[in-house]
């Protein structure tokens with residue numbers, strides 16, 4: 001079972017969009033995939049067509065032991081893709097988890113004994129307890145990075161958090177890579193950010209870049225991944241290329 | 254003293270950009286303005302040219318009583334505009350504040366006895382303790398809304414939080430308005446979101462819309478508000494129009 005966390009404390013950089021489409025790409029090549037929505041906003045759940053009323057429970061109910069993972073997981077319109085949805089009470093766990101015994105390992109524990117090929121955590125825009133928990137339960141961190149100035153600024157803090165988790169809690173955790181999102185090649189700032197990232201983290205930057213594309217931002221309003229909503233769109237093709245790069249990299253790691 | 258909070262738990266919707274440029278517009282008409290950066294990422298501080306090394310202390314030091322507000326506030330390159338910067342230890346307060354006596358009122362208390370014309374809080378992308386604290390200390394909430402599907406989805410939760418604060422902690426708190434950001438009039442989704450917002454919240458939507466503009470996203474890398482970096486740009490002109498609308502609305506409320 002390959003477990004990865006999609007994280008970046010900077011808001012709106014494409015974490016959820018990357019989680020949904022990467023999960024879809026892996027499911028399309030017959031991997032059994034579980035997407036765990038750790039954001040109380042529940043965008044990953046909605047983006048896959050799971051309305052708030054269809055959620056029989058979610059991450060919070062599983063963390064607190066009210067339900068088992070199997071009871072809460074729902075299937076989606078994409079074959080092989082399952083979601084553990086989020087509910088709004090999940091925001092309570094940022095305050096409660098620090099006081100629970102072994103509070104840092106609750107997500108790792110809920111995965112015990114389950115046999116998905118891939119588990120993908122979508123995180124809220126913070127480095128709080130839920131994101132830390134997901135990193136402790138994962139082998140990889142995937143970092144979506146919007147090609148903008150503020151997004152670049154947050155990288156130092158994010159990588160410091162990665163090192164702290166790797167050194168103190170989870171030595172298996174590795175950086176799967178950095179993926180540039182909403183990339184507009186006509187924009188000088190975007191090119192500048194790409195050069196900066198390539199010079200600081202040459203081994204981590206994926207070759208694939210996800211272009212800014214209105215089809216990508218339209219897809220969630222139909223409850224579909226862009227890969228299903230419009231498979232030939234630039235955004236969809238870029239996510240398919242990224243999935244291939246990731247599989248190639250994981251085999252080699 | 255007029256105190257306002259710029260909040261939206263959805264990430265990347267233009268909270269910091271709106272905070273910086275609104276603060277600059279008010280300072281430009283000779284109001285003494287204090288911008289308080291409640292985001293541990295510190296984007297508002299950086300976007301006004303205050304590097305991490307120049308920050309003598311920040312919100313966290315003032316909340317914990319290590320420093321006074323006057324000791325921590327720094328001036329900016331914009332006359333009449335002052336910043337209480339953020340530092341990374343601010344993220345600790347999301348876990349500590351709930352256990353402090355009167356923890357919900359710490360921001361209201363630090364403003365006592367100071368005489369700025371305007372105080373503007375920039376919030377992190379969450380409805381945690383810092384954002385709640387800012388709302389309790391404020392007379393107005395200003396909601397930047399990106400014209401996208403996921404951003405619209407979060408409005409229900411945000412307005413529920415507003416009502417809870419208004420009813421239980423701060424009856425003075427009012428909705429100043431909703432401002433559409435990164436608006437691309439050629440994009441059907443943006444027009445659709447605008448129609449939805451106008452039908453649900455007709456009295457709250459500002460007439461001004463902030464267009465998507467690369468000059469806006471370039472400005473922070475120069476440590477300047479777009480209103481200083483390129484005053485004639487579409488983004489800058491839109492923020493000037495918004496400031497006028499806000500002043501007009503505040504006088505009438």
Ligand SMILES: Nc1ncnc2c1ncn2[C@@H]1O[C@H](COP(=O)(O)OP(=O)(O)OP(=O)(O)O)[C@@H](O)[C@H]1O
Nearest residue numbers: 011012013014015016017125212213216217264401
């Ligand atoms: N390649 C793209 N082209 C155009 N729009 C995009 C693209 N990727 C994401 N978006 C849109 O940008 C917005 C932000 O993306 P998304 O919600 O995935 O980011 P996030 O990092 O998960 O945000 P948050 O920090 O709030 O969790 C969304 O409205 C999304 O539809």
Ligand SMILES: Nc1ncnc2c1ncn2[C@@H]1O[C@H](COP(=O)(O)OP(=O)(O)OP(=O)(O)O)[C@@H](O)[C@H]1O
Nearest residue numbers: 011148264265266267268269270378465466469470
């Ligand atoms: N009108 C605009 N046109 C183009 N880019 C913009 C505009 N407004 C903001 N941006 C850019 O979009 C990104 C998100 O904006 P900003 O950081 O202000 O949002 P935020 O809500 O404060 O994010 P967070 O949730 O991380 O605090 C930034 O890189 C910013 O420079």
Ligand SMILES: [Mg+2]
Nearest residue numbers: 015016039043
């Ligand atoms: Mg998200």
Ligand SMILES: [Mg+2]
Nearest residue numbers: 268269292296
């Ligand atoms: Mg911000």
